[in-house]
Amino acid sequence: MLNLLRNLTLRQLQIFSAASQYENFARAAEDLHLTQPAVSMQIKQLEEAIGLPLFERIGRRLTLTEAGATLSHHAKRILGDIKDAEDAMRSLSSADGGTISIGLVSTARYFMPRQISRYAERYPKVDIRFSIGNRDALLRQLQDNAIDLAVMGRPPAELDAHCEPLAYNPHVIAASTTHPFVDAPRFDLHELRHDTFLMREPGSDTAAVAMEMFQHHLFTPARRLALDSHETVKQAVVAGMGVSVLPLHTLRLELLAREVSILQVNGTPIDRVWHVVHMNAKQMSPACVAFRRFLIEKTGAYLEGQFADLTSHAHAASPFAQT
Incomplete structure (x- = not known):
């Protein structure tokens, strides 16, 4: 083990980190512009030096062992610290070059x-x-110094991190264009008590917003159906399988195509905000600082323009006209 610590090279760490990220030697090789045998050889040398397997094959899937997961955690932190050192050196020049890594929750796509x-x-x-990735994955990447910035909804109070608001992120209740309440004026959430609510999986920001809304209105839907992505939820809404609480800007194409409608439920849109996050201990490069400033200055206006366009195509009154 001591020999490993003395002789471990940066290249070996990079190869192992890529292999652990993808859990696929072929994808790691492609990412690093190496051959798959070269990646396999480096992993084998690491395993021989440590005396423990780093990967195991379960069926057709390659997964990390306990030792592999532990080494992966440290490798990400080491590579992140090295990147910080590079960025600090680059900070003596300008913000016109360098590398920025940013993590996004799924709705930010x-x-x-x-x-x-x-x-x-x-x-x-x-x-x-x-x-x-999901919110929990981004928090781990921030802690591991694997990313410079993250864009998410809920500020991470559990981290020693700095958060800045980016833009208004309104959530609305979307339904198919054949829903009986499409043309209804403002009505209470309880009118939808017999509807199926199509939900994101527990742990997602969108699911958290929906659950907070239910609790605030003392509301229990007749049925809840959890789906694995916003795209799946939207397709189910279009098909008339139920209604859903969704961020307005995720519905742009469906509203333009007149495939969904926004229901005018009292208390909606639900006010939420996008945030850009970095660890307080993070040494950000000038390029990263400039990019973060650009996001803070430009994202709100960009999305407001998108919202104005969206609401003009909705089948009901503007979702921003609350009572």
Whole structure:
């Protein structure tokens, strides 16, 4: 074990970290521009040095062993610290280059790629890498220093992190265009007590918003059906399987195509806010600082424009006209 600690190379850490991220040697090899045998050889050398297996194959799936998961955790922190050192050195130059890594909760995929593209047009030498995961995964990545920034809804009070609001994130109740209350004026949530509510899985921000709404109104739907993604939920809404509490901006295409309607339920839209988050201990590069500032300054106006366009295509009155 001591020999491993003395002789472990940065390249071995990078290869193992990629293999542990994908749990697939072929994908790790592709990401690192190596051959699969080269990746397999490096992993084998690590396992021989440690004296413990790092991966095991269960059926056709490759997974980390307990030792592999432990090493993966430390490898991410070490590589993150090295990146911090590189960024600190780069900070002596300018914000026109470098690498930024950002994690997004799934609903942020509907607007963040556009923001990243807009920034990349201005600063083509800045390499912005983004990944999508659930909130818990992003919190772990922030703690492990595996990402510079995260975009999420609920601020992470459980972390020593700094949060800044990005934009208004209204949640509405979406239904198929054949729902009997499509043209109804403002009505109480309890009128939907016989409907099936299509939900995201527990732990997602969207599911948390829906559950808070139910508790606030002392409401219990006749049936709740948990689905694995916003796209699945939206398709189920379009098909008339039920109604759903969803972020308004995730419905852009469906509203433009007149496939869904927004129900005018009292208390909606539900006010929520997008946040950009980084650890207080994070040493951010000038490129990261500039990109974060761009998001804070530009995202709200961009999404407000999207909302105005969306509401003009809704089948009912504007969801922003609360009573």
